Amino acid sequence: MWCLGVPFQSSSQKAIFYQLKKRGILAEETKRILVTGGAGFIGAHLCERLIEEGCEVVCVDNLFTGSRANIKHLLNNDRFEFIRHDIIQPLLVDVDQIYNLACPASPIHYQYNPVKTIQTNVVGVYNMVELARQVRARILQASTSEVYGDPTVHPQPESYWGNVNPVGPRSCYDEGKRCAETLLIDYYLQNRIEVRIARIFNTYGPKMAMNDGRVVSNFAIQALKGEPITIFGDGTQTRSFCYVDDLVEGLIRLMNYNGEDAHRPINLGNPEEHSILELARLIVQVTDTNTEISNHPLPQDDPKQRRPDINRARDCLGWQPTIAFEKGLKQTVAYFREKLSAQG
Numbered sequence: 001m002w003c004l005g006v007p008f009q010s011s012s013q014k015a016i017f018y019q020l021k022k023r024g025i026l027a028e029e030t031k032r033i034l035v036t037g038g039a040g041f042i043g044a045h046l047c048e049r050l051i052e053e054g055c056e057v058v059c060v061d062n063l064f065t066g067s068r069a070n071i072k073h074l075l076n077n078d079r080f081e082f083i084r085h086d087i088i089q090p091l092l093v094d095v096d097q098i099y100n101l102a103c104p105a106s107p108i109h110y111q112y113n114p115v116k117t118i119q120t121n122v123v124g125v126y127n128m129v130e131l132a133r134q135v136r137a138r139i140l141q142a143s144t145s146e147v148y149g150d151p152t153v154h155p156q157p158e159s160y161w162g163n164v165n166p167v168g169p170r171s172c173y174d175e176g177k178r179c180a181e182t183l184l185i186d187y188y189l190q191n192r193i194e195v196r197i198a199r200i201f202n203t204y205g206p207k208m209a210m211n212d213g214r215v216v217s218n219f220a221i222q223a224l225k226g227e228p229i230t231i232f233g234d235g236t237q238t239r240s241f242c243y244v245d246d247l248v249e250g251l252i253r254l255m256n257y258n259g260e261d262a263h264r265p266i267n268l269g270n271p272e273e274h275s276i277l278e279l280a281r282l283i284v285q286v287t288d289t290n291t292e293i294s295n296h297p298l299p300q301d302d303p304k305q306r307r308p309d310i311n312r313a314r315d316c317l318g319w320q321p322t323i324a325f326e327k328g329l330k331q332t333v334a335y336f337r338e339k340l341s342a343q344g
Contacts, residue, residue, distance in 0.1 A: 030079075032056040032094065034137075036087050036128060037101035039066030041207050042142070042200075045244050046099060046251060047071060051079055053252075058093055062086040065104045070207050087124035088116075091131060097255055098139040100128045103177075105144070107170065107299075108213030114172035121176030122183070129187045129195070138194035140255045141184050143265060145201040145306055146174045155273075155307040158199065158265045169300055181265060188263045196254050196262060201269025201308045205244030205328060206335035216241065216329070219280055220336045223287040233298035235277030240307045242270040243328035246321040253317040261316070269308035270321040286329050 033050055037043040038059030043066065050057050056079045059071060063084060074080040085091055087102045103120045104110040110117040125141065132139040148156045149164035164174045184195040204216040222229050250268040274282075280293055313319045 030054060030056055031096045032058065034058045034060060034093060034095040034098045034131075035101065036060045036099070036124075037066060037103065037142075039063060039068060039071050039082070040101060041070070041105075041205075041209065041212075042203060042244060042247060043099075043101045044070035044207050045205070045248050046101070047074060047080065049248050049252065051077060055079065057081070058083065058095060060085045060087065060091065060102070062102075065109050065209060065212070067209070087127055088119045090127050092134070093131070094135050095137050098128055098132055098137050099142070099251065099255065100125060100139060101142040102128075103142070103173075105173075105212075107173075108211070110173040111169060117172040118176050121173070121180045125180040125183050129184055129193060132195075133187065133191055133193050138196065138255065139184070140196040140198060140251065141180055142251075143181050143197050143199045144173070144177045145199055145267070145269065145308065146170065147178050147181065147199060148303075148306075149174060150303045151305060154305050155271065155309040156267070157309040158267055158312055185263065194262075196257070197265040198251055198254055199265050199267045199269075199308075200247065201267065201306065202239050202241050203244055203247050203269075204241050205332050207244070208332065208335075210336065210339060215239065215276060215279065216283075216332060217336070219283040220287065220329075220333050221340070223283050223289045223291045224333070224337055224340055226289065226291060228292045228294035229280045229283065230294050230296055231276055231280055232296050232302065233276070234295065235280065235293075236275055237298070237302070237304045238273045238275050238306060239279070240270045240273050241279075241325060241328075242268070242321050243323040243325075243331075246270070246323050250313060250317065250319045253319050254313075257317055259316055264312075266313050266316065267308040267310050268313060268319075269310065270325070271308055271310050272321075272325060273305075273307045274325070282326065282329060283333070286326065286333050 033055050038047045039061035047057050047059050059082045148162040152163050153160045187193040188195045208217045219229050
């Protein structure tokens with residue numbers, strides 16, 4: 001009996017294994033799942049959830065923005081394996097599913113080395129979808145609402161092609177993710193690889209890095225430290241914030257969705273829209289502080305509005321967010337408060 005956790009000794013052995021499995025001669029075993037970027041914010045939550053569901057999880061991360069602390073409690077679990085690896089280098093592991101979450105997701109990190117960001121979204125994604133082809137795995141690519149750029153359509157449906165500056169300071173990420181989607185679709189069309197594409201909107205919750213430059217973490221840390229909350233622009237620009245547990249639920253449902261249109265991108269985010277100024281005031285309320293608000297110039301190409309149309313997710317996946325914004329913020333602030341307390 002072969003085990004999915006043991007590498008095949010030859011291509012003929014692998015072919016025989018999949019023929020027997022397809023014909024039902026070999027029983028289905030525990031799913032073995034690869035999560036790249038698995039030590040990151042969303043990846044760590046996804047690894048936890050998959051372990052809870054009885055899966056075997058191979059977590060791959062180069063720890064550029066991920067942290068061992070996020071997965072420390074999983075390291076002694078027999079169904080969890082951590083590999084420190086950068087996906088711009090090929091990887092060969094026998095798995096049933098691949099969640100490709102590997103890529104810095106905040107401007108402060110993806111602009112630190114824009115060439116590396118492009119490599120991760122092109123070479124890295126190529127390596128992961130090629131792995132999916134080799135081992136006949138289903139692959140889910142973590143795309144982003146940034147493919148819509150500074151949108152001229154609101155809210156943004158999956159049919160909208162976007163308004164992206166291809167040579168701006170955010171283009172390494174925006175265009176990189178657009179290219180990643182193209183790679184997956186071409187592998188689907190040319191090789192019939194089972195692909196899933198999740199366009200993820202702003203996500204927040206525990207395990208966010210304190211230095212990632214995202215608006216929720218920035219505001220929470222500044223308020224807890226008694227520093228002025230920094231708002232870029234006049235604060236009227238809007239975002240939609242999805243709690244991480246809701247997002248993970250959506251990712252798992254999308255991975256296991258088997259509709260004829262399953263290869264098409266699906267928005268995953270919270271359709272409730274909040275202005276940045278509204279968020280700042282709510283953070284002050286949740287942290288119970290008297291911090292002031294400080295306005296600064298708006299960065300180039302910063303989107304004015306961002307809100308997902310999630311009708312496709314509702315129809316195909318039966319999914320929509322369930323965790324109220326204020327409740328999620330309280331849990332997130334509690335996490336940051338504990339982290340700051342531990343730092344002394």
